[in-house]
Amino acid sequence: APGSADAELARMNREGIVHAVLTDNSASLIFGANTVYRITSHLWRKNHIRIDVYFASAVTAPLGEAVPAPFNSISDLIFFALLRGGKYCAGIENCHPHVAAALSRCGYTEELMLAVETLSPDELEQFCSHWRKAIQEELGTQTIFDGKVHDVYDSRLTLPVTFPNTEACRLYKDPLTSWSLGQCVPTSAVAAWSAPLAPSHLALSISHLARFSFQYFDWRNKSVFKAEFAQHVWPGILSQMIYSVCY
Structure with missing residues (x-):
């Protein structure tokens, strides 16, 4: 992303490239995201994660604190x-x-x-x-x-x-994103991103993600790899599976 990741993800959400933005804050709503899955970090418990769903069309929930x-x-x-x-x-x-x-x-x-x-x-x-x-x-x-x-x-x-x-x-x-004047959407993604995809076409390849993480991140130790996936990957995958059906 040429600028803020929150802004880039918000634009991707509006373009239909991603179902929602999974985050621990609400900044993507301010940047115009349609749907945000917000992890309430201070409510994390062992084997339990609270995720609040925010829709831009009817924002009735807090930004940071209760409103x-x-x-x-x-x-x-x-x-x-x-x-x-x-x-x-x-x-x-x-x-x-x-x-x-x-x-x-x-x-x-x-x-x-x-x-x-x-x-x-x-x-x-x-x-x-x-x-x-x-x-x-x-x-x-x-x-x-x-x-x-x-x-x-x-x-x-x-x-x-x-x-x-x-x-x-x-x-x-007017945040800086790949769609801003003077920027461009990555050429390898233009064809794939030219139209919103159906939810079934956005299924994540776990094997590809694991291979990518092993190659480019310092997750080569098996225990580290499992811990990083448990903390950073599985919550998002589970949320995507649940909300693609429920919403």
């Missing part, structure tokens, strides 16, 4: 990441996930994305100053969303003058 309601769009997820921190920015100190989720539904997201795409640097700086002030005022109000009152008041939360990170906005909204 009470769905986001409206991918842009709202980007705004959430700007507030809470993510791959490209540290976020706002002491910004609670519930507050970040509520703010993302207050109508500020789309105008920020439009400003980042269309304004000059000087115009963008001026826009962000007014935009940031409006959000700061929002932190002391109650916002109606979906017929319910969501209190986003947080007197401790102060937005710094460096917020929002506009470069992070650009990287999230």
